[in-house]
Amino acid sequence: MAILWFKAFHIFFVIAWFAGIFYLPRLFVYHADATENSVKETFKIMQRRLWWFVLPFAVLTAITGIGMLHLYGSAWVAASGWLHAKLTLVVLIYIYYGYLFKVMKQFERDENQRSAKFYRFLNEAPVLVLLAIVILVIVKPF
Known part of the structure; x- marks a missing residue:
């Protein structure tokens, strides 16, 4: 029953x-x-507040994920190839989230040198990673 709560x-x-x-x-x-x-300053506030607001969710995602791995046990983890692929993508998402922090700090210092087009791509990239994670978790192709 604990696993379902996790x-x-x-x-x-x-x-x-x-x-x-x-x-x-x-x-x-x-x-x-x-x-x-004035608009740039408003965006700086919004970006900072959003990043820090969702940080606890990133931490709790990791805690509950590790909790589930523990409850399932090491034999299950070792035998689940799809899980290894998923965890690799999860690590990439955490790196991505860290990169968003770096970009946010560049904007705070008025040091942005990238175009809006670059950020549009940056905005769309995690959608594909999330899709891959969902497919791995639901379909378990290997």
Whole structure:
């Protein structure tokens, strides 16, 4: 029964975290296009608040995920090839989230040198990773 609680909370935390992951780069798109200082300052506040708001969801996603791995046991983890692929993608998402922090700090210092088009791509990339994760978890192709 505990595993079901871990799964429920894990899914909730992933959804909440990804809401931020999808929206933060969209703010970067608008920020990169902004020309007025007051608008840029507003985007800086929004970006910072969003990043810190979803950080606990990123942490809780990891905690509940590790909890499920523990409950399933090492034999199950070792035998689940799909899980290894999923965990690799999850690590990439955490690296991506860290990169968003770096970009946010560049915007805070008014050091952005990238175009809105770059941030549009950055905004869309995690959608494909999330799709791959969902397929791996549901279909378990290997």
